[in-house]
Amino acid sequence: MKIINLKINHIKNPLGFSLDKPTISFVACDTKANLQVAARIEVAYDKEFCNIVFDSGKSEQIDSLGFELFITLEPRTRYYYRVTVWADNGETAISEAAWFETAKLDESWNAKWITPTLDNKRHSVLSKKFNIQKSKRYINSARAYVCGLGLYEMNINGKKCGDEYLTPNFNAYNKWLQYQTYDITDTLAEGENSIDVALGNGLYKGRFGFDSEENIYGDKFALLCEVVITFNDGTTEIIRSDETWKARKGKVLYSNIYDGEVYDAGFEDDTTYDVEEIDLGHDRLKARLSLPVKIKETLKPLEVIKTPSGETVLDMGQNMVGWIEFRTNAPKGREILLQYGELLQEGNFYRENLRTAKAEFKYISDGGEAVARPHFTFYGFRYVKINGWYGEVNADDFTGCVLYSDMELTGHIETSNPLVNRLFLNALWGQKGNFLDIPTDCPQRDERMGWTGDAQVFSGTACFNMDTFAFFTKYGYDLGSEQEDRNGMIPMVVPAANLKGGGSSVWGDAATIIPWNVYVQYGDKSILEQQFDSMKAWVDYIWREDNASGSKRLWTKGFHFGDWLALDGEDPSFPTGRTDITFISSAYYYYSSNIVAKTAKVLGKTDIGKEYEKLSNEVREAIRDEYFSKNGRITINTQTALIISLFMDLVPEGKRERTINDLRERFKKDNNHLKTGFVGTPYICKTLSENGCNDLAYTLLLNKDYPSWLYAVTMGATTIWERWNSVLPDGKISGTDMNSLNHYTYGSIVEWMYRYMAGINPVEDNPGFRHIKLLPKPDYRLKYVKASYNSAVGLCESQWEITAEGKLNFKFIIPFNASATLILPDAKLENVKVNGKSLNDTLLISRQKNEHVYVELNSGSFEFYYEPEIAYI
Incomplete structure (x- = not known):
């Protein structure tokens, strides 16, 4: 047995971080044992653990997902800690020492501003x-x-x-x-x-x-x-x-996040x-x-291009965020200008979609050999136009420095379809490029703001791709800070900077949805403790808006973005979509108040939980009364309205099947292509797979023509686009007013890929993947899927393959100290084999339920195979 991933507040060896409530988490692995029976945590001033300041002793109460240290921390002090784990098979392991160091805490400052x-x-x-x-x-x-x-x-x-x-x-x-x-x-x-x-x-x-x-x-x-x-x-x-x-x-003559930097290496003034x-x-x-913003990886240019108009352009082969570092020995006074852009047009350098952002780096040589880079800006780009270069342009002299917050990559997906694999990477690169201290909406143009709606929509995918607990903890703190003088209202962007207004549904619901998603993913309720006042204040803001407009338990007031960038709207100049905005706002009123109710219960705030559960039920009933006929037909016949009704459980009792059928009919009318925007898209494939429409979910995933996820991939995209048609089939950009080629929102499809295509799901009642719902949903159009996820409890793996004979093979790894409920699709219990034996001949608890076989698993490796009851070829 080994103990790895020791973290304080989900950060490895944090130096000088805010540690109001230091919480230890760890992972035990490399063992045949199933469960942790006890653990011990020791904290000392020295790595030899001679001067102990805390010792839990052998305890059955220590949770590897988060154990709060109840010690009084001293300022400017380094603490060492280690963990001992006892397993149910008698194994014991002691971790290597890790450390954390406090900052000044309440110590007064000697320094002056x-x-x-x-x-x-x-x-x-x-x-x-x-x-x-x-x-x-x-x-x-x-x-x-x-x-x-x-x-x-x-x-x-x-x-x-x-x-x-x-x-x-x-x-x-x-x-x-x-x-x-x-x-x-x-x-x-x-x-x-x-x-x-x-x-x-x-x-x-x-x-x-x-x-x-x-x-x-x-x-x-x-x-x-x-x-x-x-x-x-x-x-x-x-x-x-x-x-x-x-x-x-200084040698930096000018800097601006949008416009870039001017650096004069030869400037001397004593x-x-x-x-x-x-x-x-x-x-x-x-x-x-x-978290620190670091150079997390480097790229070399794919090629040096001579454009039809005579420009010299580097193609990095990947839309990335950061900057170019270059070597030069240009003569004194020589000005080298790098200009950054996302795409070529007719083979030439182009960046009109950056709007007013100049996105440049001007370097003035001092005559010596130097390695140059900017200091106070960053760029979103794939292409770099070079002006004023001295000598021959050699790709080896340039390095792309990829900048993002210091988060560990935790998830990976591979399939038999190269386009789907590229889609996964595009979403991952979108996260790398936009998770630069705040979750920005775009890293290249004159915006780069922490739009709350974008962050909320993508948060589920983000938590699978990377360890985002500390990242979202900081963002949540900023979000709560902005509410303090806004009476609970959430601004559109966080930090708010100079942007006025806010309070839109979906966007403001980042206050509740992000911390809840993070809690379910990592199982550490400290983020709920930090954010609870913010979460409640947001719902209270909506509640007041409701009461001010007649207490109808519908959210009818205020400005809202609606189903932003949906394709079924009538006003392309303000694309809020065709789905009734009051319906969307009221649906999120219900959803957020329900999250507050669940959060209150997790935190032991029983009375508050009951109050907000009552509120959420009232809102749901009001939605049903307003938007559903007595026979269960929703009065808003859009993809988004149908999806949200099913996903958020707004459909009247006994009418779910009607809504599912209506959804299928809606897609038939839309030629089985999506029409959704920011509201419907994150939930569309999840809802389809959950409600007997898995085939349609795969159809939407695998469509290659506009509008679809793979359309951008076929057009050469290496990140997610802001619009479904950011680039037209002829290669021309569709517009410049609001058109980012690195905009992660629609990358939210990747959460469905983890949860349903591969089947790896956390469970709300037992979060942090302590119990896993394995729900793989194969489709004959993919031959195999392989997914891995380094969860808060350890490595989870899920693989499936459709053999040439049409049989289904599954492989799973369940981490130590976790359990899983596996749901095998289209299976007969007597036909299922596991690890070479008939499932009926094992001690595994299993049962047949309709067309599925349910199996309860403890930690370990498992291989299942059987001939499905329906054809997969």
């Missing part, structure tokens, strides 16, 4: 020289606690601190400011040392938002920096930002300028919640 006495638009570097009198061997540890506004990069003795970028990340700066912690022990030198902090605009003071405003959160660069050096004798030395620091003009204290206070400061 400072700003350069330069023009507010001039990018500056703030610096401090200091001496360490003692020998370096006497330094026990050194940490820097830093927040720079808008963005910053810190160097000590000429070396970049840390391996993350775009700090202090993106959040509602008027609500809270994150500071980062750096381990700089090995960076310091004996004698003189220097700190340099370069500052960029970011969304704090740079151009941002639909109105392209500047100075949204502030109009001055600012820095707070406190370096604490601890010596072996226990003494400390503190270097703090104050008026003794100096400023100089003039130093004073800094002055700026009154930003310390009350908004909070240890970081944001």
Whole structure:
């Protein structure tokens, strides 16, 4: 047995994170045992565990999905911890030591906020020289606690601190400011040392938002920096930002998230300028919640293209987010300009769909050999146009640096269909490109905002593809912060920046749906504890809107996006779709109030749970009265209305079959092609597979003509598009006003691929994959499917294959300390074999129910095969 994936608050070895409630999670694997019978958690000041600060002892109460440490944490302290697990077969294992280190906690700041006495638009570097009198061997540890506004990069003795970028990340700066912690022990030198902090605009003071405003959160660069050096004798030395620091003009002449950066490597100005204290206070400061944004992978150009118009263009082969790093030895003063775009038109470089975003990087050479990159911006691109290059353009001189939040990849799907495999990768790349500290709607144009609706729609897929617990915890904190002075209303984007308005259904329901999805996926209720007030406040906002319009238990007031970008609407200039907006809003009123009721019960808030359960039932009855005839016919005959009615259980009792038949008829009229937008699309295939229409779900998946998921794949897409027809069949872009080629929302189909195509489902009543509902639903149009998912309890695998003779083979891996209910389709109990034996001759609990065979499984590997009752060839 081995114990792996030790995490605190779902982060490995977190340094300087906010740890209000430190929660340990872990995974046990490589064992033939079935269950954990006990565990022990030890926490110490040292990795040898001589100085213990917490010892749970051998306990049956420790849950590997999340065990809260009830210890009083000290500031600026590293703790080591390890886990021992006892299994039901007598095996025991002890983990390697992991660690976490606290930030300043409630400790007061010695540092002051400072700003350069330069023009507010001039990018500056703030610096401090200091001496360490003692020998370096006497330094026990050194940490820097830093927040720079808008963005910053810190160097000590000429070396970049840390391996993350775009700090202090993106959040509602008027609500809270994150500071980062750096381990700089090995960076310091004996004698003189220097700190340099370069500052960029970011969304704090740079151009941002639909109105392209500047100075949204502030109009001055600012820095707070406190370096604490601890010596072996226990003494400390503190270097703090104050008026003794100096400023100089930086080599970054200009930066903006939308427009890019100008970097003059040859700029030299020895003039130093004073800094002055700026009154930003310390009350908004909070240890970081944001995961680091890192270069997670690199790509080399697929080819160097000479376009028909004579341009030199790099094709990276993949729509990606980050930047290009390049090597050059251009002569002094030579200007090299990189321009970024997503597609070619008639073979030429094109980027009109970026709207006003310039998306450039200008590098001015100092005459020496250099490796160049931007510092305070990022780009969404596949193609890069090169201007002013010195010498021959060689692909080896360029590297694509792929930037996203530091999340572990957890899921993978492979099928017999290469187009479906590419669709899965497109959704994954969409997540990589848009999960850059916040879940952005697009990473390339003059927007890049944390649209709540997009994040909500995609959250189920996101949790399968990557470990997103910490990512969504931070986003949820920001979302709740934005509600505080909006009386519970959720803005359209989070952080809200300068965008006014909000309160739309589906978008605002990110407040309830995302934390609930995360809880069910990971089984750790700490996200519900953090977000419960936010979740309830959102439903209370809707409730007040309802009461203000007559207490009909329908949501009839306010602005709503409806089924955004649906194809069945009548107004292409504002594509809300044909589904009645009040129906959609009221459906989500029911759905969110029901989630609040379930959340309250999970958290032991019984009375609140009953109150919101009563509310949700009232809303559902009002919807049934308003939108269904007495015979069960829904009055809104759209795909989205029918899908939502079934998925959210809005259909009147006894009328479900009628609605399913109506849904099939609707699709027949639509030539078995989707017409849905943001509301219907996430649930469309899930609902079909759950309601006896699995064949239609596969038809929608495998359609290759417009509108379909695979249409974009056949057109060469490497990410998910914003519109079903972002690019037309002739290769021309369909429009430039709102047309991102990296927009993950419709990638929500991948959740269906995990849950129904492969059949890997968590269970609400036993979350975190402690119990798994295995519900694979094969279709003859695919010959095999292989899916793996590193869940919160360990590795789950599900595979199926249709043999040449039409038999079904299934393979499953159930992780340690988990169980599963397997539902085999179109099977007869007496015909099923498992691991070479007749299922009836095993000790496995099984039963026949209609056309399915149900089997209860514990952890282990299983292979089932049988001849199905219907033809799969």
